[in-house]
Amino acid sequence: MLLKVSHKTVLPPAEIVITGSKSESNRLLILQALFDNLTIDNVSNSDDAAVMQKALASTQETVNIHHAGTAMRFLTAYFSIQEGRKTVLTGSERMQERPMKILVEALQTLGADISYVNNEGYPPLRIKGKLLQEKKVSLQANVSSQYISALMLIGGALPEGLEIHLEGKITSIPYIEMTLALLLDVGIQGSFKNQIITIQSLKQKLPAKKIVVESDWSSASYYFSIVALSARQAQDKSQKQNQSNSTISISSYKKDSLQGDSVLQSIYAQLGVYSKIAGHQLNLSLIEDFNFPEQIRLDLSKCPDIAQTIAVTCLGLGISCDLTGLHTLKIKETDRLEALREEISKLGGNITVTNDSLHLEAQTTPLTSGVSIATYHDHRMAMAFAPLAMLVPLQIEDAGVVSKSYPDFWSDLEQLGFLTEQV
Missing domain, CATH: 3.65.10.10 (Enolpyruvate transferase domain)
Structure with missing residues (x-):
C-alpha cells in the first residue's frame, strides 16, 4: 500500500x-506458555505478538514466524526444551538472512539438539526438544540482547536453573533488566551482577498472577x-x-x-x-x-x-x-x-x-x-x-x-x- x-x-x-509493549508482551507470552497460573492483560495488538501467540498454540511441526525477529529468538529457546517435540522454525526471506549462530551455540552448550536446514548460522532451524541438564553458558555480551533474554526466559524451566556469563561490553542492558524484572514479577528468582546472570530453577508451581502490560x-x-x-x-x-x-x-x-x-x-x-x-x-x-x-x-x-x-x-x-x-x-x-x-x-x-x-x-x-x-x-x-x-x-x-x-x-x-x- x-x-x-x-x-x-x-x-x-x-x-x-x-496497546501493550511488544517487548514485554512477547516475554510474558513465553513465560505463560512455560508456567501455569499466569494471566496477561493489555497484550500488544502487534503482528509480532500475534505471531508469537499463534506459534505457541501451534501443534504443527513447521512454525513460520514471518518477519518477527523476537519470536525467532525466543521460540528457538522455547522449542529446544519441549521434550519429545520436533520443530522446524522458519521465517521470511529476510529472517533467513538474520544470524542465529550465537544463540544456537549457546543452547547447544546447554545440551540442545538444534541443526540448520539450509545455511549454517541462519534459519530455518530444526529443533528436537529435550531436557537440558547443563546450567552454565558463556556468550559475547555485545550481541543482540534478545539472545540473552531468550536464554533467561527458559532458565526457570531448567532442572538446575541457568547461569549466563557475559563476555565484553553488554549491549541493550535495559532489555536484559526488563526480562529479569518480569521473571521476578511472575515469581522466578534471579540476579544480574558482575556480568553474570543467574536464574533459579522453579521447583514448584507458580502462584496465580495477573500482569498488566505497560x-x-x-x-x-x-x-x-x-x-x-x-x-x-x-x-x-x-x-x-x-x-x-x-x-x-x-x-x-x-x-x-x-x-x-x-x-x-x-x-x-x-x-x-x-x-x-x-x-x-x-x-x-x-x-x-x-x-x-x-x-x-x-x-x-x-x-x-x-x-x-x-x-x-x-x-x-x-x-x-x-x-x-x-x-x-x-x-x-x-x-x-x-x-x-x-x-x-x-x-x-x-x-x-x-x-x-x-x-x-x-x-x-x-x-x-x-x-x-x-x-x-x-x-x-x-x-x-x-x-x-x-x-x-x-x-x-x-x-x-x-x-x-x-x-x-x-x-x-x-x-x-x-x-x-x-x-
Missing part, C-alpha cells in the same frame, strides 16, 4: 491509546517527534501555536517503566518536548520559547530502536546529530543505518553512516517535497518518517508494514490532523 501523507493544520490536542514506549516515540516538529511547522507557517491546546495524551504508562525507550523523555527534552506522566497518561507538549540546540550527541546503545525517530526529528528541525551505539541496527528487519542514509538523502539531507553510528548535518535548505519513502519491510522506517509530513507532503511505500508493531498508527495520526490517502 502506497500512502500519501500530509498535514495542513497546527497540531490539535488529542488522546491516543497504545504500553509501548517505542510506539510513543513518534508522538515525541510530532510534538517537536510542530515547532518547526508553526515557524514555517508563521503561526504560533497555543501551547495549552496542543497537548498529546497517550496511555497507559508508568513512571517506573521497565522499557529502555522510556529515555525518550530526557532525550526529547533536548528537542523542545515537555513530558509528564500523570496517573497512567503520558502528556506531551512543546516547551514554550525553547531555544533549540545546533547539535545533539547521543549514545543509543541502550535504546537503538528509537534511533530512526531521533534522526528524522533532527532532520526536520535542522539540527545536526551524532548517534552512536547502533551496531545492532545492521541485523534488524533491514540494515536500518543504510536505509536511513538512503531515505534521508532523498529528502535532501546530508548523512553519513558507519557500522555503528550516523552523522547528520544540520539541514539548511527546505526538505524535498513529495518524496516516496521506501520502508524495506521495516515498520519503524514507515513510522519514523511519517511525522515529517507536518513539514512536506510524503509518500510512504508499503505503509501497512506498521502492523508489525502498531496496527492503529495511521488512524491514530488522523486524530492529529494528518491527511492520508491510498494511491
Whole structure:
C-alpha cells in the first residue's frame, strides 16, 4: 500500500491509546506458555505478538514466524526444551538472512539438539526438544540482547536453573533488566551482577498472577517527534501555536517503566518536548520559547530502536546529530543505518553512516517535497518518517508494514490532523 501523507493544520490536542509493549508482551507470552497460573492483560495488538501467540498454540511441526525477529529468538529457546517435540522454525526471506549462530551455540552448550536446514548460522532451524541438564553458558555480551533474554526466559524451566556469563561490553542492558524484572514479577528468582546472570530453577508451581502490560514506549516515540516538529511547522507557517491546546495524551504508562525507550523523555527534552506522566497518561507538549540546540550527541546503545525517530526529528528541525551505539541496527528487519542514509538523502539531507553510528548535518535548505519513502519491510522506517509530513507532503511505500508493531498508527495520526490517502 502506497500512502500519501500530509498535514495542513497546527497540531490539535488529542488522546491516543497504545496497546501493550511488544517487548514485554512477547516475554510474558513465553513465560505463560512455560508456567501455569499466569494471566496477561493489555497484550500488544502487534503482528509480532500475534505471531508469537499463534506459534505457541501451534501443534504443527513447521512454525513460520514471518518477519518477527523476537519470536525467532525466543521460540528457538522455547522449542529446544519441549521434550519429545520436533520443530522446524522458519521465517521470511529476510529472517533467513538474520544470524542465529550465537544463540544456537549457546543452547547447544546447554545440551540442545538444534541443526540448520539450509545455511549454517541462519534459519530455518530444526529443533528436537529435550531436557537440558547443563546450567552454565558463556556468550559475547555485545550481541543482540534478545539472545540473552531468550536464554533467561527458559532458565526457570531448567532442572538446575541457568547461569549466563557475559563476555565484553553488554549491549541493550535495559532489555536484559526488563526480562529479569518480569521473571521476578511472575515469581522466578534471579540476579544480574558482575556480568553474570543467574536464574533459579522453579521447583514448584507458580502462584496465580495477573500482569498488566505497560504500553509501548517505542510506539510513543513518534508522538515525541510530532510534538517537536510542530515547532518547526508553526515557524514555517508563521503561526504560533497555543501551547495549552496542543497537548498529546497517550496511555497507559508508568513512571517506573521497565522499557529502555522510556529515555525518550530526557532525550526529547533536548528537542523542545515537555513530558509528564500523570496517573497512567503520558502528556506531551512543546516547551514554550525553547531555544533549540545546533547539535545533539547521543549514545543509543541502550535504546537503538528509537534511533530512526531521533534522526528524522533532527532532520526536520535542522539540527545536526551524532548517534552512536547502533551496531545492532545492521541485523534488524533491514540494515536500518543504510536505509536511513538512503531515505534521508532523498529528502535532501546530508548523512553519513558507519557500522555503528550516523552523522547528520544540520539541514539548511527546505526538505524535498513529495518524496516516496521506501520502508524495506521495516515498520519503524514507515513510522519514523511519517511525522515529517507536518513539514512536506510524503509518500510512504508499503505503509501497512506498521502492523508489525502498531496496527492503529495511521488512524491514530488522523486524530492529529494528518491527511492520508491510498494511491
